[in-house]
Amino acid sequence: MEVPPPDVSSDLVVLDVVVPAYNEALRLPDTLVLLRAALAELDVPCRVTVVDNASDDGTSAVVVNAPPGPVPVRLLWCGEPGKGFAVRRGVLASDARYVGFCDADLATAPAALAQVLQLLYDGADAVVGSRAHPESVVEERHSVLRRWGAVAFRGAVRQVVRGVSETQCGFKFFRNDVARRVFAPLRCGGFAFDVEVLGRAERAGARLVEIPVSWVDVPGSRFSPVRHGWQSFVDVAKINWRLRSADVTPVMPLVTLPVTPDVTGGTAAVGMRP
Structure with a gap:
């Protein structure tokens, strides 16, 4: 599906990186510095969109007070709990040519964004970071329980997603129209939401490209094998059942997307809370 690169001389946002954030006031400042620096090196108009997922700390204030720079930061509010919904x-809410997400802890090195953008330019409908890729560099300190749980989870996921070897790395990017098609009907807001997103993308005929990542197990993960593990398996079963009868339209090549120029001038734009 050939999609020519956008006119980078314009003010249109080429890449929008969504960062879901729940009580991330402590590490979000460093995350924004590193992420904006990586995006600035791409030399195309980019933006960071932080979605405050009903935090009760100073997460929103961090975004509001982000210093001006070549990569603007905006804040959105999501009152519905769950990373997937955020x-x-x-x-x-994105009007960028390409949109995706990464985790607030930047466990996946943002240096991979250059490869992501090139693959999207070359016609990929979605680029999926994978810790299971043979070229990935992974530093993990997970317990034996969590490692075996991950193996079992991947086995269950194969019933839904067959085109990628790992679904749970928080580093995925899409052509805008493809992203809207797979996220609009999303019903799973928990940790298994990636499975539903990729499952819908596959069933729509999207071209998924899996890439290696440099990934570090950052302390402070909100996923608990005991509290969330069983629910993730239940969610995968529900997703599998749901997608069996999903009405999807095949992804078609698209050259031009309706977009609105970003006029924030590099400052933080604040989304209104309900």
């Missing part, structure tokens, strides 16, 4: 909020 990502969905940011994706559906």
Whole structure:
């Protein structure tokens, strides 16, 4: 599906990176510095969209007070708990040519964004970071329980997603129209939401490209094998059942997307809370 690169001389946002954030006031400042620096090196108009997922700390204030720079930062609010719903909020609010998400802890090195953008330029409908890729560099300190749980989870996921070897790395990017198509009907807001997104993308005939990542197990993960593990398996079963009868339209090549120029001038733009 050939999609020529956008006119980078314009003010249109080429890449929008959504960062779901729940009580991330402590590490979000460093994340924004590193992420904006990586995006600035791409030399195309980019933006960071932080979605505050009903935090009760100073997460929103961090975004509001972000210093001006070549990569603007905006804040959106999502009152519906769940990482998947927060990502969905940011994706559906994006007017960029390409949109995706990464985790607030930057466990996946943002240096991979250059490869992501090139693959999207070359016609990929979605680029999926994978820790299971043979070329990935992974530093993890997970317990034996969590490692075996991950193996079992991947086995269950194969019933839904067959085109990628790992679904749970928080580093995925899409052509805007493809992103809207797979996120708009999203019903799973928990940790298994990636499975539903990729499952819908596959069933729509999207071209998924899996890439290696440099990934570090950052302390402070909100995923608990005991509290969330069983629910993730239940969610995958529900997703599998749901997608069996999903009405999807095949993805078609698209050259031009309706977009609105970003006029924030590099400052933080604040989304209104309901």
